[in-house]
Amino acid sequence: MYDLSEEDLQKIPAILQGLGYEVIAPLKFNQAVKLAPINADSKIELDYIRLMNSPRDFLLPNRETLFKYRSTATITSYGLKIRFPTVEGPCPAGISPEYSSQKKKLAFFGIHPCIANSIRYLDRVMLSDPPDPYYSDRRKDMFLAVLECDEGDEYCLCKTLGSYKVAKGYADILMRKSGNRYIAKPMTPLGETVLKQVGKEISGDYPKIVPRMKKEYEITNADESSIDSKDASETVKSCTLCCACTVTCPTCYCNDIEDRFSLVDPSNVERARTRMSCQRRCYSMIAGGTTFLKSKEDRFKWRLKHKFPFSINSFRLVGCVGCGSCIANCPARIDFRDHIARSVD
Amino acid sequence: MSLTNPYLPRQVTVNAVKNESLETKTLRLKLQNWSMSFVPGQFVQLLLPGVGEAPFCIASSPSDQRHIEITIMRRGMLTNAAHYLRPGDALGVRGPLGRPFPIDQFEGKDLLIIATGIGIAALKSLIEHVVGNRSKYGEVTLLYGARFPEDLVYREDMKHWSSSIKIIVTLSKATPEWQGLRGRVTDHLHEINLKDDMNIAICGSPTVMASIVQSLSLLGINKERIFVSLERHMKCGIGKCARCLIAGGKMVCKDGPVFKASEISLEAIGE
């Protein structure tokens, strides 16, 4: 275990940069705290509860180019008549996977345990057979310095879900505030190397603390039939379909893949992966207009089913890490806990 | 990473285009310097340069690994563009993807194939396989339902198939000239010699499939022997985009598109 002052702690990112990492840490932008790549002047925010974004936005960046290719297709009338020249083969002959491996390894500094656990969920999804090559490449050699919490706010659900404890393999350094100073525990040899340079080794056991919650809950109805059968029409009435719940959720990974090109030079095509939300109607629409998730209520329940029963079935892992983002960021203050949990006082 | 990148398509060229009906064409695609071994029921992601990708079932016999056929119904942007393709055009293909029909398990037993509308495209490969290996199967019946006579596809293939399997065609919006059966496929289930150990493969629109499965269960058919091929919005085809999730949390691209009716709820089959 190591003892550090806040100043010592703030030196860790520079050390990581020296080791070739691109360091992503919580920075303050007006009132919001957001993960962003740091530079020499960045002041890392350590006293925050909730982020506006999450590691997902770096591991699965929105609008990521999967590959580019040249197409000799000519567009006569966009969307209607697309003709393919017969002389030279367009596309795949010229497909060049212009995705070069990321130059720098990623380090996330100062994320909370629930957020570190969200990476574990993304790993389950993205690394299951066949692994997603773009994601695997980005998460390879990732470094995680996790800042544990003493206290949550009224939206946190990590105590109930157990996600205040970082899963094995999802922290190189565990740290927490202790009075005016910080204590830290290396979880990997690399974490140890880093801590040695800034902290003073002290004896004693790194404490196991369960964060205090403002409200406590017990999950009671998170199986598929309970979620389906319970009426949520009142709950979702005020939903504006803004998708803030899925945009800020650290484990939401649904995406779209599309071809993009400029009308000026349509021969350069890019296949890009963009974020999708299950709260949108087009999420489940198939040709002919058949839509499986028709109402707001269907989609609200779908989000919960994907987080709970579906993820448990497919990945043996709950897809919700209890960060509370979807509740805190919902303009309609829709609280999914009302649907699947019971408050215990 | 390029070799193992499951997002990269491989090149195919259009070899022939056949008009099946007003809205439907079959493309015969030649795989450029590669071959594909697939099992009936599997699908490919077809890339139209500059337009995008969409999933289509392979509608040809698995015995030819250098060519595949797909039947495309005009329904939106990509399928419309596909109707402008001409021989020689180059396209991209990813696949084969998905879980196929358990053709080995079908051997030695009677097989009932029920198709409605363009759903027959998902079953054509199975039909071709059965016709090509006729002695391995018991009595085989194709029950095919469409709306108007003009919607019927694979007319020439049917002539060829009819010498080895029984074909029943029914139209729900038959014109006065129509000589054959009328009504929905579910109206004609009783004409089939349903047996306890027969297997049933179904593809059609969600609501129709749900009602067929329901009718068959009412007739006492075990859901373990009913196989449905589902359609969902698909992007990645490899379990990474969550667009094809169905009730129960299964992914149509990886766990399907072919499912046993006993594995999934009726809600997942229907709308």
Ligand SMILES: Cc1cc2nc3c(=O)[nH]c(=O)nc-3n(C[C@H](O)[C@H](O)[C@H](O)COP(=O)(O)OP(=O)(O)OC[C@H]3O[C@@H](n4cnc5c(N)ncnc54)[C@H](O)[C@@H]3O)c2cc1C
């Ligand atoms: C496993 C599988 C096998 C299929 N096999 C065949 C086949 O053999 N023959 C055939 O004609 N059709 C088949 N389809 C349906 C075909 O994929 C859709 O008709 C096609 O994606 C529509 O694309 P579009 O660009 O023309 O439509 P769009 O203009 O994109 O949209 C029209 C509608 O199609 C929906 N849609 C768009 N992209 C997809 C997608 N990737 N998957 C599903 N729906 C989508 C849209 O939400 C919209 O409602 C299959 C679908 C699946 C999932």
Ligand code: SF4
């Ligand atoms: S954040 Fe709230 S209002 Fe917006 S889509 Fe989600 S539930 Fe609806």
Ligand code: SF4
């Ligand atoms: S569902 Fe809500 S509480 Fe759970 S991980 Fe997503 S944003 Fe956080």
Ligand code: FES
């Ligand atoms: S198509 Fe992407 S998960 Fe099935």
